[in-house]
Amino acid sequence: MLADGFMEFLIPSRLGRPSDDPIFALNTEAKARAAKGEKVVNATVGALLDDDGRLAVLDGMSAAIREVSARDAAGYAPIAGSAPFLKGVAADLLGDRAMAVETAAVATPGGTGALRHVIASFLEPGQALLTTSFFWGPYKTLADENGRTLRTFRQFDEQGRLDLEDLDRKLGQIVEDQGRALLLVNSPCHNPTGYSFDAGEWRALGDIVARRSAAGPITLCLDVAYAKFGDGSLDLAIEEMLRLPPSVLPTFAWSSSKSFLQYGLRVGALVAVHRDVELVRRVQNALSYACRGTWSNVNAAGMIAIGKVFGDKAQREAIDQERAQWASVLKSRVARWNALARPAGLKYPRYDGGFFTTVFTERAHEIAEALKVDGVFVVPQEGALRVALCSVAERDIERMVSAIAKRIG
Ligand code: PLP
Numbered sequence: 001m002l003a004d005g006f007m008e009f010l011i012p013s014r015l016g017r018p019s020d021d022p023i024f025a026l027n028t029e030a031k032a033r034a035a036k037g038e039k040v041v042n043a044t045v046g047a048l049l050d051d052d053g054r055l056a057v058l059d060g061m062s063a064a065i066r067e068v069s070a071r072d073a074a075g076y077a078p079i080a081g082s083a084p085f086l087k088g089v090a091a092d093l094l095g096d097r098a099m100a101v102e103t104a105a106v107a108t109p110g111g112t113g114a115l116r117h118v119i120a121s122f123l124e125p126g127q128a129l130l131t132t133s134f135f136w137g138p139y140k141t142l143a144d145e146n147g148r149t150l151r152t153f154r155q156f157d158e159q160g161r162l163d164l165e166d167l168d169r170k171l172g173q174i175v176e177d178q179g180r181a182l183l184l185v186n187s188p189c190h191n192p193t194g195y196s197f198d199a200g201e202w203r204a205l206g207d208i209v210a211r212r213s214a215a216g217p218i219t220l221c222l223d224v225a226y227a228k229f230g231d232g233s234l235d236l237a238i239e240e241m242l243r244l245p246p247s248v249l250p251t252f253a254w255s256s257s258k259s260f261l262q263y264g265l266r267v268g269a270l271v272a273v274h275r276d277v278e279l280v281r282r283v284q285n286a287l288s289y290a291c292r293g294t295w296s297n298v299n300a301a302g303m304i305a306i307g308k309v310f311g312d313k314a315q316r317e318a319i320d321q322e323r324a325q326w327a328s329v330l331k332s333r334v335a336r337w338n339a340l341a342r343p344a345g346l347k348y349p350r351y352d353g354g355f356f357t358t359v360f361t362e363r364a365h366e367i368a369e370a371l372k373v374d375g376v377f378v379v380p381q382e383g384a385l386r387v388a389l390c391s392v393a394e395r396d397i398e399r400m401v402s403a404i405a406k407r408i409g
Contacts, residue, residue, distance in 0.1 A: 023137070023379050030377040040375045041400045045391035046191070046355060047263055048326055053393070056326050060319040061260045064305040073301035080288040081107025081269065085303040088310025089254050089269045093224070094238060101242065104272045104284035106291050107298040110263075111225045111255030112138060114270035115184070117290050118251055120146045121283075122182050122219040129182040130174050134358060134384065136191045136223075139184065155193065160349055162201045168208045175216045183209060186223040187237065188230030189354025192379070192386040194334075196230055196352065197237070206240040213247035220244070221251045228259040229327050231353050242273065249274055249283075256306055258355070260319070261326070267302035330355070333389045336397045344405040355390035359404060367407045374403040 002008060008015070023044055030042035034053075048056040080086070086105040090098040108114040115138075119129060125147040131139055132155040143150045153170040157163040174181045185205070188196035197205065209218055220241060227234050241250035255268040272283050291297065309315050334353055341348065347360040360383060361367055368380035376399070379386040385404065392400060 021137070026377055026379060029372075033375070038375060040377060041392055041396045041403075042377045043388045043392045043400060044377050044379050044386075045388055047390065048258075048261060048330065048355065049391045050329070051393035051395065053391075056261055056329075058261050058319050058322045058326075060315060060322055061262060061305070061309065064309050064315065064319075065262075065265070065301060067308075068301040068304045072304055075300055077107070077297045077300035077303055079291050079297050080284070081105070081291075081298060082300075082303045082307055084307030084311055085267075086269065088307055090271055092259075092310065093234065093252050093254060093271060094273070095235070097238065097242065101273050102275060102277055102280040104274075104280045104287060106270055106284075106287040107303055108268045108270055108291070109266040109295055109298055110257050110268040111223060111253045112142070112268070113266075113295065113298070114253035114255070114268050115139065115142050115221070115223065116146065116294065117270050117287055118182065118184070118219065118221045118253065119143055119148050121286055121290055122249070122251075123148050123180070124178070127178045127180070127182075128174060129184050130170055131184045132186075132190070134190070134193050134381070136186065137381075155195070156349060162195075162197060162205070164201070164204045164208060167205065168212070171208060171212045171218070172215070175212050175218065179216045180218070181212070181216065182219045182221060184221045184223060186225065188232075188234075189226035189356075191226065191354075192356045192358050192381060192384070193349045194351040194354045194357035195349045196354070199236055202237055202240040206244060209248055210245050213245060217247055217249065219249045219251055221253055223253045225253070225255045225258050226354050228323060229330060229354050246275060256302065259323075260306065260309075261323075262302070265302040266299050267306060268298075327353075329394075330390060333392065333394050333397060336394050337387075337389055337401070340398055340401040341405075344401050346401065346405060346408070356386055356388050358384035358386050359408070360384050361408050363408075367404075370407045371403055374407070376400050376403045378404070 027044045030040050030044060034040045050056050090103050090105055119142055128149040128151040129143055130151050133152040134155050140150045154163040154166040171181060209220055249272055251272045253270060256265055257263040274280050309319060348357050351357045364380035364385050368378055368385055371378060
């Protein structure tokens with residue numbers, strides 16, 4: 001409540017915004033306790049850390065950034081993004097197929113910017129995007145901030161597989177209600193559950209989207225933030241997306257935050273693919289305009305460095321190798337988790353790689369609070385605890401698993 005005589009300046013929809021991201025707040029608390037000498041297990045951080053808690057970096061990428069000249073780094077980048085960068089991202093996603101399809105692509109500040117553009121460009125104000133029932137919290141923040149809403153379909157069926165029936169039902173309802181839909185999915189290595197769609201799930205999802213698009217255009221956005229840490233390549237998903245009928249617009253939210261371990265660089269991209277040249281031209285124009293109308297342009301040095309790496313086979317391969325080493329550190333943690341967590345009775349989805357997993361529990365907030373007493377920090381969500389294996393040393397996994405198992409009971 002404001003003191004007497006003061007006027008409210010914020011518009012009503014902005015009153016009562018919660019400020020700090022709850023995950024960042026938990027991380028701050030864990031770090032404060034660790035700084036006092038306590039041995040905490042901090043499984044809240046969404047970044048890959050080494051076993052001593054330091055941020056993992058790709059030396060080749062850091063060198064590429066340092067090599068950008070001071071003048072190039074200081075200058076404005078093109079509004080839609082630099083050409084070598086965008087070409088590199090399209091090839092990174094689509095491989096040789098990039099030559100055979102029409103693409104619209106813009107650079108964005110991280111994958112977050114790409115998600116912002118897809119929400120604001122392919123839904124009318126007030127309309128809802130559709131995503132899985134477990135989702136990365138900022139999906140909702142982005143929808144809120146841009147005057148859109150978020151609906152979900154049940155992510156897992158009784159067998160712990162993607163609930164395709166509920167997807168079909170909800171997507172059908174949304175297209176009927178809105179005359180259009182935006183389906184946003186994150187695979188492989190979904191945040192927060194760690195789940196990756198398999199071939200059968202991709203095929204069935206494609207069939208559903210294709211069928212439902214008979215009632216109105218569907219934009220299918222694949223958030224590939226963690227793709228480089230998945231088990232296989234993205235090829236399977238890309239093949240499915242590219243076979244969809246013209247009533248579906250496949251889009252990709254790409255990010256350098258995880259793929260190049262450059263969270264602070266703020267470089268990402270939105271790529272849309274369609275066979276119709278005129279449609280792609282319009283999408284490109286709308287997205288470029290949206291860049292101008294939001295952040296103007298993206299970090300020049302970051303785009304130059306990534307564009308150069310994409311264009312230089314030797315440099316790219318050296319970085320791929322460095323990344324593979326970090327991916328194997330993460331893989332060992334996932335293997336350790338799987339070896340301990342199932343026998344301990346923890347319930348969590350199929351997890352074969354990626355930064356996070358979630359442990360199902362209806363008492364997530366109560367248990368996360370109790371775990372703090374044990375010096376274990378995880379993120380409570382609706383119906384689950386998010387456990388960031390990316391930030392936990394392999395040697396601490398046993399302590400974390402037994403603490404969670406004890407608290408869940
Ligand atoms: N999508 C998911 C699921 C994420 O977890 C993140 C980052 O944590 C992003 C997209 C985008 O991140 P950034 O904006 O740093 O690229």
